[in-house]
Amino acid sequence: MGQSGRKGKIDDKGMGLFRGVNNVTLDAKGRLSIPTRYRAQLKASCDGQMVMTVDREHSLLLYPLPVWEDIERKLIKLPTLNKQARRLQRLLIGHATECELDGQGRVLVSPPLREFAELDKKTVMIGQGNKFEIWNEQAWVTKRDVWFEEEIAEEGDLSPELGTLSL
Numbered sequence: 001m002g003q004s005g006r007k008g009k010i011d012d013k014g015m016g017l018f019r020g021v022n023n024v025t026l027d028a029k030g031r032l033s034i035p036t037r038y039r040a041q042l043k044a045s046c047d048g049q050m051v052m053t054v055d056r057e058h059s060l061l062l063y064p065l066p067v068w069e070d071i072e073r074k075l076i077k078l079p080t081l082n083k084q085a086r087r088l089q090r091l092l093i094g095h096a097t098e099c100e101l102d103g104q105g106r107v108l109v110s111p112p113l114r115e116f117a118e119l120d121k122k123t124v125m126i127g128q129g130n131k132f133e134i135w136n137e138q139a140w141v142t143k144r145d146v147w148f149e150e151e152i153a154e155e156g157d158l159s160p161e162l163g164t165l166s167l
Contacts, residue, residue: 018127023137026123030114031106032134035125039105048101052113052134053092057143060109060117060134067130068096109134 022035034042042048046064053068055061063071075093078085095116099107109119122137135143 017129018132019129020127022125022127024123024125026109026114026119026121027106030109030111031102032109032123032125033104033106034101036105038127039101042101050099050101050107052097052099052107052109054095054113054116055133056091058117058139059136060113060119062099062107062125062132062134063130065098072096 018038018041024033024035026032042050042064046066049065050062051065051068052060052062072093075089078089080086080089095113097110097113099109101107113119117134118136118139119134120136124135124137124140126133126135126140
């Protein structure tokens with residue numbers, strides 16, 4: 001892994017890693033303004049071509065196109081006779097919507113996706129490494145507080161995967 005100036009670490013596919021919580025505004029036409037600090041990275045890594053889809057927690061996921069294509073290939077290979085796999089394919093691939101960074105650094109969120117995530121003017125965009133999560137601001141605050149409370153209540157042994165993580 002190398003460094004690329006202020007863009008942050010670069011993953012093995014040459015994609016920058018996205019991190020941070022950003023309060024963003026959704027305009028009246030449903031366009032989401034991508035924070036300035038990510039725009040050059042998105043232009044360089046995927047020419048501003050992205051895919052937005054639903055997440056199980058009633059938020060949205062925004063992927064650079066090459067990252068999404070890898071995920072989509074894996075989803076397509078899942079056994080369609082497996083009920084859970086088929087449901088995941090229907091939700092993620094079925095709602096996948098291509099979007100492009102416009103000249104002002106915005107992406108259009110389709111009406112069905114806005115409705116699914118109950119997005120209004122106040123929106124939160126969370127960097128999650130290779131993708132972003134997009135939340136209704138109030139839903140994000142509520143979920144975040146619940147997660148903190150659950151973490152406090154569940155203090156104890158970590159799973160083996162989490163036990164090796166040093167924070």
